[in-house]
Every structure is written in structure tokens, then in C-alpha cells.
Amino acid sequence: MSDRVFGKTARAAVALASALAAAGCGGAGGATVTVFAAASLTESFTELGRVFERSHPGVKVRFSFAGSSALARQIVDGAPADVFAAADHSAMQAVTDARRTAAAPRIFARNRLVIATAPGDPGGVRSLRDLADRRVTVVLCAAQVPCGAAAREALRAAGVQVAPASEEQDVKAVLTKVRMGEADAGLVYRTDVRAAGGRVRGIDFPEAAHAVNDYPIAPLTGASEPRHARAFVSLVTSARGRAALAERGFDLP
Amino acid sequence: MTAGLQARLVVRRGEFVLDLSLEAAAGEVVALLGPNGAGKTTALRALAGLVPLAEGHVRLDGEPVHRLAVERRPVGVVFQDYLLFPHMTALDNVAFGPRCRGVPRRRARRRAAEWLRRVGLEGHEDRRPRELSGGQAQRVALARALAVEPRLLLLDEPLAALDAHTRSQIRSGLRRHLADFAGVAIVVTHDPLDAMALADRLVVVERGRLVQQGPPAEVARRPRSDYVARLVGVNLCRGRAEGRLIALHGSPVRLETDRPVQGEVFAAFAPSSVALCAERPEGGPHGRWRARVEAVERHGDRIRVELGGPLQASADVAPAAVAELGLVEGNEVWARVEAAEVRAYPV
Amino acid sequence: MTRGRVPWPLVIPAALGLAFLVLPPAGLVLRAPWSTLGARLAEPQVLAALRLSLVTATLATGLCLLLGVPLAWALARGGFRGRNLVRALVTVPLVLPPVVGGVALLTVLGRNGIVGRWLEAAFGVTLPFSTAGVVLAEAFVAMPFLVISVEGALRGVDPRYEEAAATLGASRWTIFRRVTLPMVAPGVAAGAILCWARALGEFGATITFAGNFPGRTQTMPLAVYLALETDPQAAIVLSLVLLAVCTAILALLRDRWVSGP
Numbered sequence: 001m002s003d004r005v006f007g008k009t010a011r012a013a014v015a016l017a018s019a020l021a022a023a024g025c026g027g028a029g030g031a032t033v034t035v036f037a038a039a040s041l042t043e044s045f046t047e048l049g050r051v052f053e054r055s056h057p058g059v060k061v062r063f064s065f066a067g068s069s070a071l072a073r074q075i076v077d078g079a080p081a082d083v084f085a086a087a088d089h090s091a092m093q094a095v096t097d098a099r100r101t102a103a104a105p106r107i108f109a110r111n112r113l114v115i116a117t118a119p120g121d122p123g124g125v126r127s128l129r130d131l132a133d134r135r136v137t138v139v140l141c142a143a144q145v146p147c148g149a150a151a152r153e154a155l156r157a158a159g160v161q162v163a164p165a166s167e168e169q170d171v172k173a174v175l176t177k178v179r180m181g182e183a184d185a186g187l188v189y190r191t192d193v194r195a196a197g198g199r200v201r202g203i204d205f206p207e208a209a210h211a212v213n214d215y216p217i218a219p220l221t222g223a224s225e226p227r228h229a230r231a232f233v234s235l236v237t238s239a240r241g242r243a244a245l246a247e248r249g250f251d252l253p
Numbered sequence: 254m255t256a257g258l259q260a261r262l263v264v265r266r267g268e269f270v271l272d273l274s275l276e277a278a279a280g281e282v283v284a285l286l287g288p289n290g291a292g293k294t295t296a297l298r299a300l301a302g303l304v305p306l307a308e309g310h311v312r313l314d315g316e317p318v319h320r321l322a323v324e325r326r327p328v329g330v331v332f333q334d335y336l337l338f339p340h341m342t343a344l345d346n347v348a349f350g351p352r353c354r355g356v357p358r359r360r361a362r363r364r365a366a367e368w369l370r371r372v373g374l375e376g377h378e379d380r381r382p383r384e385l386s387g388g389q390a391q392r393v394a395l396a397r398a399l400a401v402e403p404r405l406l407l408l409d410e411p412l413a414a415l416d417a418h419t420r421s422q423i424r425s426g427l428r429r430h431l432a433d434f435a436g437v438a439i440v441v442t443h444d445p446l447d448a449m450a451l452a453d454r455l456v457v458v459e460r461g462r463l464v465q466q467g468p469p470a471e472v473a474r475r476p477r478s479d480y481v482a483r484l485v486g487v488n489l490c491r492g493r494a495e496g497r498l499i500a501l502h503g504s505p506v507r508l509e510t511d512r513p514v515q516g517e518v519f520a521a522f523a524p525s526s527v528a529l530c531a532e533r534p535e536g537g538p539h540g541r542w543r544a545r546v547e548a549v550e551r552h553g554d555r556i557r558v559e560l561g562g563p564l565q566a567s568a569d570v571a572p573a574a575v576a577e578l579g580l581v582e583g584n585e586v587w588a589r590v591e592a593a594e595v596r597a598y599p600v
Numbered sequence: 601m602t603r604g605r606v607p608w609p610l611v612i613p614a615a616l617g618l619a620f621l622v623l624p625p626a627g628l629v630l631r632a633p634w635s636t637l638g639a640r641l642a643e644p645q646v647l648a649a650l651r652l653s654l655v656t657a658t659l660a661t662g663l664c665l666l667l668g669v670p671l672a673w674a675l676a677r678g679g680f681r682g683r684n685l686v687r688a689l690v691t692v693p694l695v696l697p698p699v700v701g702g703v704a705l706l707t708v709l710g711r712n713g714i715v716g717r718w719l720e721a722a723f724g725v726t727l728p729f730s731t732a733g734v735v736l737a738e739a740f741v742a743m744p745f746l747v748i749s750v751e752g753a754l755r756g757v758d759p760r761y762e763e764a765a766a767t768l769g770a771s772r773w774t775i776f777r778r779v780t781l782p783m784v785a786p787g788v789a790a791g792a793i794l795c796w797a798r799a800l801g802e803f804g805a806t807i808t809f810a811g812n813f814p815g816r817t818q819t820m821p822l823a824v825y826l827a828l829e830t831d832p833q834a835a836i837v838l839s840l841v842l843l844a845v846c847t848a849i850l851a852l853l854r855d856r857w858v859s860g861p
Contacts, residue, residue: 069829137729142812144829165729166811167818169825173807176703181712182728182811303763323766336764340782349778350768401768 032060033228034080036071038087038215039172040111040191044248045085045236051244052235059228067170068092068146075100075220082223083232085215087111088146092216102223103230105216108237110251111189112212113147113154114202116178121201123184128155128205131162131185139174139183142167147174150211151187157210175200189213194249212251257281258405258437260319261309262299264292271295271461277437277454279314279404284452284469285441288480292461293441294333297407300439302326313404313437324353329398331408335390337382343369343393344378350401368396372430388419395430404436411440412447424450445484449473457481475598476521487521488566494518494597498539506564509539509592517600524557526594527568531578534589544588549580556580560588625843632840633833640837648815649823650841656731656819657799660738661746664795667739668746669788673776675747676754687751694744701740702808709736709809733810734817738799745798746791753787754780793853800846 033052037045042065049061064071064081068091075081076098084101085108086092092105117125123136131138140162141148148167155162165183168174174186179199193202217236219229235241242252257278264271271292277283285293298304300311302323311319318326329350337346347365352358369378372392382390391411398406411427412420428451431438442448448455449469457465457478465477476482482489492501494514500507501520508520528534534541544560551557555569558580568588570580578586606614633640640646674680675687693701709716709727719725727733757780765775781788803821810817812826820842827835 067829073832139729139811142826142829144826144831164813166813167826168812169807169822169829176808177728177811180703180706180710182706182710301767303767323763324769324771326767328767330764330767332760332764336758336761338761338765338779338783340785349765349770353765353769353771353774397768 030058030060031225031228032062033082033225033232034062034064035083035085035232036064036066036075036079036081037083037085038068038071038091039065039170040087040189041065041085041215043195044244044250047244048232048235048241051240052232055235056228056231059225061232069094080222080224081220082225082229083217083219085217085236087215088213089216090146092218095218095220100220100222101218102221102226103219103233105218106233106237107214107253108217108241109215109245110212110253111191111215111249112204112208112251113150113187114190114193114204114208115185116175116188116193116196116200116202117185118178118181118183119199120181121184122181125185125203127203128158128160128207131155131187132160134163136185137165137183138162139166139168139177139186140164141171141174141187142169145170146213147171147187147189150213153211154187154205154207158205158207189249191249214253215250255312255315258311258313258439260300260311262296262311263306263308264295264299264304265307266295269461271299273458273461273463275300275439275456277439279436280434281454282431282434282438282440282452283454283456284448285439285456285458286445286448286481286484287443287458289443291458293443293458294409296458297330297409297439297441300405301328301330301407327402327404329401329403329406331391331394331398331406331411333410334414335382335394337385337390337393337397339382342379342381343374343385343389346382346393347397347400350397354401365396365400368400369393372396373426386419387415388423391415391423392426395427399430399434406431406434406436406438408438408440410442412442412444427451474521475519475596477519477600482521487523488527490520490564490566491600492518492520497592499595499597501564504564506542507539508590508595508597509537510595510597511592512597514597514599518597519600521596521598522566522590522594524567524569525555526590527560527566528589529558529568529570529574529578529580530587530589533587540590540592540595542588544586546580546582546584546586548582549575560586564588628836628839628843632836636833637837640834641841645814645818645823646838646841649818649820649838650845652731652734652815652818653800653820653842654845656734656738657796657802659735660742660799661792661796663735663739664743664746664799665788665792668743668791668795669750669781672747672750672754673780676751677759690747691744693741698741698802698804698806699808702737702805705737705740705805705809709733728809729811729813729817731810731816734806734819737805737809738802741802741805742795742798746788746795749791749794750784750788753784753791756787757783789853793850797846797850800842 045063049063052061053059068086068088072091072094075084075095084095095101115125115128125136130136140151143149143152171188171192174188175192175196177183178186179196190202193200217233219233223229246252258275260275262271262273273296285296287293295304299306302321306319310317313327344362344365347368348361351361351364366378369375372395374389374392377389385393412424415423424447431451440451452469455466455469455472456463459478459480465472465481472481473485476485476487476489479489490501492499494516496513497510498507499510499518499520542563545562546558547561548559549556552569556572556575558568558570560566560568574580675683706713706728708714711720711726711728716727727736761779761783762775765779801821803825806819807822812818812822820838824835824838827838
């Protein structure tokens with residue numbers, strides 16, 4: 001009996017909430033596309049989300065930005081996501097293995113490592129070789145996270161031995177240490193340096209080509225809005241999407 | 254150099270003002286007696302240095318000590334609930350003072366053991382305060398205060414926390430120790446029995462002021478305030494005396510006394526000296542009045558009757574009188590007090 | 601009223617509360633890869649992280665005791681103005697996200713920090729990326745727990761005991777050492793245990809201020825976090841180790857120090 005009452009109330013509440021939501025979006029459906037995206041995509045995807053909402057009236061785009069592997073784990077565990085954009089293959093592979101991708105993942109962007117140097121460049125870093133100098137404090141990502149794996153690959157390709165002062169949990173942590181001057185230099189993605197807005201200088205190095213990170217994107221099974229999910233993926237891979245990504249420092253396939 | 258204590262204590266706390274002059278000779282035991290909130294404990298704390306003086310001084314054997322910090326005063330304190338350190342044994346509690354005053358550990362412990370023996374607690378050295386009875390804790394507290402060899406010993410309601418039986422035992426022990434004590438001892442109490450039993454002199458404090466002082470017998474015989482009169486259990490009134498006749502203030506009743514006095518006087522008479530009767534008593538017009546019964550209660554093997562009407566007084570009568578005279582609240586009865594029972598003394 | 605009978609309106613929330621606290625760790629135990637447990641535990645990195653965790657949490661607790669007990673005393677007994685403000689400031693690390701706490705530490709004790717710069721110039725000491733940095737980060741986050749418990753304990757002590765000690769000739773320092781401190785010892789122990797447990801689990805401030813380097817600044821929580829990136833099973837094992845060691849030590853200490861009535 002009380003269940004029935006509660007059920008009615010709950011239904012009424014849901015109906016009211018949907019009505020309010022619909023009113024808020026100006027009518028037409030009130031659909032929401034949920035996008036799980038790697039943290040490095042925050043700026044570019046937020047911009048693309050606004051573009052998408054303008055061209056699809058009544059559809060809202062909601063983002064969850066975090067580390068790729070954490071997001072992959074949430075998706076595998078059943079988080080309600082419509083689109084997944086990862087910063088590396090292995091995270092996407094985990095989702096594909098769990099049969100949560102609705103279409104084959106497509107590479108839509110690439111990110112390459114650069115040397116980030118602290119304000120004022122106290123270490124006098126010009127090239128990857130300078131990082132081997134013991135007097136230069138270097139921080140890298142931990143080998144367990146994508147930026148760390150990439151950094152080690154690049155260093156191996158260059159034949160440079162680096163003794164890092166710390167192995168950070170993600171690329172933003174490396175950037176923080178460099179930006180605050182705790183470390184003289186670190187290896188981060190070009191997009192991160194761009195996002196840091198001038199406080200940190202980025203130095204390109206040729207060996208970065210050996211450790212380019214591919215960014216795959218795929219719509220997911222069980223999407224509440226499969227049509228809009230596919231449409232968002234299309235937007236990301238369109239000319240408009242590429243422009244937004246390039247502006248943030250991504251390489252394009 | 255004057256031996257003993259000379260003090261004037263002025264402490265202000267909001268509305269309350271304590272202003273008290275105290276003098277005591279070495280070896281003398283003074284009881285500070287007064288109702289709750291009279292400022293007795295404040296006076297004690299001021300002597301110990303735990304409350305700063307707004308004005309005044311404390312001199313011990315001629316030497317001013319009121320500017321000394323608490324820990325430098327030659328003072329020992331027994332607190333109301335003893336405040337034995339719960340994490341130390343009885344012995345360590347007593348040795349604490351000597352240790353703090355620079356006595357080497359072993360000597361301090363020997364001295365503490367000796368003090369415990371003197372207060373009759375041999376064999377209790379290793380007990381913690383929570384393993385001691387109330388009476389034992391009181392004696393440890395006394396030993397702890399005496400072990401610093403103070404020149405001024407302060408006791409704040411030293412017997413208040415004890416039950417009646419223990420109390421009388423501890424009281425006699427305490428009296429012995431106070432008699433042996435060479436310095437000045439000040440005992441704060443609101444219990445007249447403790448005060449009479451322990452002190453050489455009573456100092457009665459009310460609302461921060463001294464109202465009366467003197468040897469216990471003198472204070473009991475000639476109370477000078479309602480509080481003291483109640484404490485010692487006598488009826489007290491004020492009036493104007495002409496020869497042997499006293500016209501009471503605020504009452505049409507006149508009392509007679511058998512020794513002539515003049516001027517403003519206190520008149521005191523015991524409840525047992527008030528006779529009650531149904532008919533107007535024989536004899537002259539004085540010392541008789543028509544009273545209203547306000548309360549009747551048992552008082553030992555007598556009955557205490559509180560009388561209202563023209564003169565507020567208490568009367569003690571035999572139980573049989575209650576029925577004979579119809580002593581019920583609201584009834585009226587004649588009261589009489591003879592001249593020989595009235596003590597009159599100048600204000 | 602009989603002791604131990606819980607009134608029924610309390611039973612259900614109490615049971616729910618217990619379940620809420622116990623089930624997640626129980627889930628770890630259930631999901632643990634028991635067959636490979638031994639092999640994983642033998643990895644030198646695990647032992648190094650565990651040892652570092654225990655050492656730094658203990659040192660941090662020592663530091664908190666050294667600084668926190670006097671601070672708690674000042675809060676409980678000091679008559680200074682702005683005491684409430686100071687008390688609020690003491691609890692800031694509790695509400696500050698630990699990562700922000702780490703950044704805050706960098707701004708003061710970092711290589712370019714207000715104090716850190718001077719430390720490096722005068723003594724050649726740099727705290728970030730060092731074990732000392734781990735200890736500081738843990739102490740920063742854990743100290744409020746100690747200060748709050750000790751202050752509470754101090755407020756529970758009748759100040760007249762301190763007066764009694766003063767009349768016996770004890771200086772303020774002697775009173776603190778021989779009367780106040782022993783009387784609040786259970787509170788100090790409880791606070792130290794809370795503090796130690798918090799320090800042991802510290803992650804955010806540590807990785808932000810001291811970074812992550814195996815054997816030097818990689819404590820168990822950091823190792824767990826990174827293991828989670830690639831090998832969730834390993835993460836579970838590490839968590840269990842931390843859990844087991846922590847529970848064992850706390851149970852042991854609780855029996856010895858905080859023997860309640």
C-alpha cells in the first residue's frame with residue numbers, strides 16, 4: 001500500500017521534473033547526451049558541447065571529465081554514458097572488451113609530449129638531453145598512467161636517462177609542479193602547456209613522435225540518445241571539431 | 254616583626270564586593286563562617302593568591318606576600334573536594350609539594366610517608382585517590398597541604414564532602430592536627446558545629462563584609478545578625494532599652510530583662526525559653542504577646558513552633574503541648590518570655 | 601536502566617551505520633585476488649611503501665604531538681583574544697581538500713615558497729620530493745584531529761587541579777608536565793591515534809607537496825592510487841595490507857593506552 005503511494009508520488013515528481021526540464025530547454029524533447037571524456041579534452045569539448053546544443057535545440061550535452069582509465073572503469077561498471085572519448089588506446093580497449101562501444105572507435109586527435117619548463121627556466125633546459133643533468137629537477141608522470149608510459153617511450157627513443165624527483169599521478173600534477181617552480185622541467189602534453197596560458201613554456205622535441213597519444217572516440221551501447229550520441233561523435237570529427245581541437249594544441253589525424 | 258597574619262582583602266567581581274580585614278596570631282585557628290555566596294571562599298582564594306586583590310595586602314609574620322605568585326606563597330590549601338591528583342598515588346600526592354619546592358626526590362618521599370603516618374594513613378601510600386574513602390582522601394589532602402610546611406594553612410569546607418559519621422571522626426582528628434599546627438589556620442565553613450569545634454575564633458562574613466567576630470562561645474551567646482542567631486539557634490531582635498525595658502523596633506511588644514542597659518541593644522532569647530499558653534499569662538504586661546502559629550515541626554524530642562504576629566520568634570515545646578494548645582498553622586496562642594531569659598547587649 | 605540495552609529507535613540507524621562503514625572494506629576483502637596475494641606482498645615496492653607509510657605517519661604524529669599539544673593547551677587555557685578565530689583556523693586543514701592543502705604547503709614551504717626559499721638559501725634544504733616533505737604534508741592534514749581531541753580533553757579537566765598544584769609550589773611548566781598532561785593522557789592518546797590513522801591514509805596533500813617516488817615519497821595510498829590505474833587487483837591487495845596493518849596496530853594500542861572504564 002505505502003509502496004503504491006510512494007510510487008505515485010515518485011511518478012508525479014518525475015513528471016514534474018521532466019516538465020520543468022522541458023520548459024527550461026524551450027520545449028522539444030529535453031534529451032541529454034552524456035559524454036565521458038579525458039581531462040585533457042576539457043576546454044575543446046566544452047566549446048564543442050555549446051556548438052552542439054546550438055545546432056540541436058532541446059538537446060543538452062553533459063560532460064564528465066576525468067582520467068581516461070578511471071572513466072573506462074566507470075563505463076565498464078555500468079555508468080550511464082552515451083559517448084566515450086579517451087586519451088589512449090588501452091582505456092578504450094577496456095570499454096570495447098566489455099562490449100560497451102556501439103561502433104568502432106575512431107581516432108580524432110593526437111597529443112604529443114613537450115618539455116615544460118618552469119617560469120624563468122631555472123634549469124636552463126633547451127632539449128631532452130638537458131633532462132639527464134642531475135642538477136635539473138625533473139618530474140614525470142608515473143609509468144602506470146598514459147603520459148608516463150609515453151614519456152618513458154620518448155626518453156628511450158632518445159636514449160636519455162632521467163632520474164625523476166617524482167612520478168606524478170597525472171599530467172596536471174606534473175604541470176602544477178613545473179608551474180610552481182618545484183620542478184625545473186617535466187614532460188607534459190602540448191595541450192597542457194597551451195592550457196597553462198604562458199606561465200609554462202613548452203619545448204618541442206623530435207623524439208616525441210615516438211610516443212604520440214591517439215585519442216579514440218566511440219558512441220556507447222545502452223545510450224539513452226543513440227542518435228544524438230552519433231551526432232556528437234560526428235561533430236568532433238567534423239571540420240568544426242578539428243578546428244576546436246587544433247586551436248588547443250592537438251595534432252589531427 | 255609581628256607574628257601571624259594581617260590581611261585586608263578587597264576583591265570586586267561585578268556587583269559583588271568582598272572587603273574583609275583579617276588578623277590572626279600564629280597558632281590560632283580562625284573559622285570564616287557565613288552563608289553561601291558571602292565571599293568566604295573568595296577570601297580564602299585571595300589569601301592563596303588564586304584571586305587577585307583589587308586593594309589591600311596580606312602580611313605573614315610581618316612580610317608582605319600579596320605580590321608573590323601563588324606558587325611562591327608560604328601557604329598550604331585543603332580544597333573543598335580535596336583535588337587530589339588522580340594519576341598519582343597518595344604518597345606522590347603528598348610528595349608533590351616538597352618536590353616542587355626543591356626537596357630531592359627521596360627526601361620528599363620520606364617526608365610524605367611521615368606525613369601520611371601522622372594522619373593515620375600508614376600502609377595507604379600506594380593507593381590512588383579513587384581507591385581511598387572520603388575520610389582518607391580528606392586526610393591525604395591535609396597531609397599534602399601540611400607537607401609544604403606552610404605558615405598559613407587554608408581549609409575550604411574541609412568536612413563538607415563527608416557523611417555524618419565520618420565527619421565527626423575526621424573533625425576530631427582535624428582538630429588535633431590544627432592544634433599542633435604552628436602557623437595560622439583559616440577554616441572556611443558554613444557549618445556552625447565545624448566552626449565551633451575547630452576554631453579558636455569565629456569570623457562571620459555576610460555579603461562580603463565582616464559582621465561579627467569573637468570566640469565561639471561569645472558569638473553563640475551574643476549573636477549580632479539574624480544569620481548568626483539562626484546558626485546558634487536563638488531568637489534575636491533589636492530595640493531601644495530604657496533600664497530593664499526594651500522597646501523592640503517594628504513591634505509593639507516590649508521585652509523585660511533583668512540587667513539594666515541603655516540605648517540600642519540586641520535582645521536574644523532561646524526558643525526553649527518561650528512558653529506558650531492558651532490563656533493570657535498572669536503577671537505584668539511585658540514579655541507577653543498574642544502570636545499566630547506559622548509552622549510546627551519536630552526538632553529532636555521537642556516541637557519547634559514558628560510564631561508570627563507582632564514578634565517573629567521560635568518556641569520549643571513538649572510534644573504534649575501540641576494537642577493541649579491546638580498548635581496548628583493559623584491558630585492563635587499566647588507567648589511569654591521571662592526577664593531572666595532575655596540577654597540584652599549593646600549594638 | 602540496564603547497561604547495553606539499546607532503545608529500538610537507535611537500533612536500526614546504528615545497524616545501518618555499522619553496515620555502511622563495514623561493508624565497503626568487506627567488499628575489498630571479497631574481491632581480493634587471494635591466490636596471488638602472497639606473490640604480490642613479496643614485491644619489494646609494496647614493502648617499501650608500507651615501511652615508508654608507517655615511518656612517516658609515526659613521525660608526523662610525533663610532530664603533531666610536539667606542536668599540537670601546546671597549541672591545544674593555548675586554545676583551552678590561554679586567555680588571549682581571537683581564540684575562536686584561532687580555533688577556526690586550526691580546523692581549516694580538515695575542510696580544505698587535501699590537494700589544495702598540498703598546493704598551500706608548496707606556496708609556503710616549496711622551493712619558491714615564502715619560507716621554503718629561505719630554507720634552501722640558508723640551509724640548502726628543499727622539502728618537496730623528500731621524505732621530510734611527506735611527513736610535513738601528513739602532519740598538516742592530521743594535526744587538527746590531535747588538537748581538537750586534546751583541547752576537548754583539556755576542557756574536561758577541572759582547572760582547580762592546576763590551582764591546587766600551584767598552591768603546592770609548582771611552576772606553570774611543572775603543572776603542565778606533571779598534572780595537566782598526565783590527566784589528559786587518554787585524550788592525547790586518542791588524538792594521537794586518530795592523527796596517526798589520518799596520516800597513514802593521507803593521499804592528496806602528500807602527492808601534491810612531496811610527489812611520488814618509490815622508496816622516498818611513495819606511501820601506501822599513493823601506491824594504491826597508481827596501481828588502480830593499471831592493475832585494480834593489485835590496488836585491492838595494497839589496500840588490504842594497509843587496512844590489516846592499521847587495524848592491528850590500532851587494536852593493539854587501544855588496548856594498551858585507551859583502556860576505558
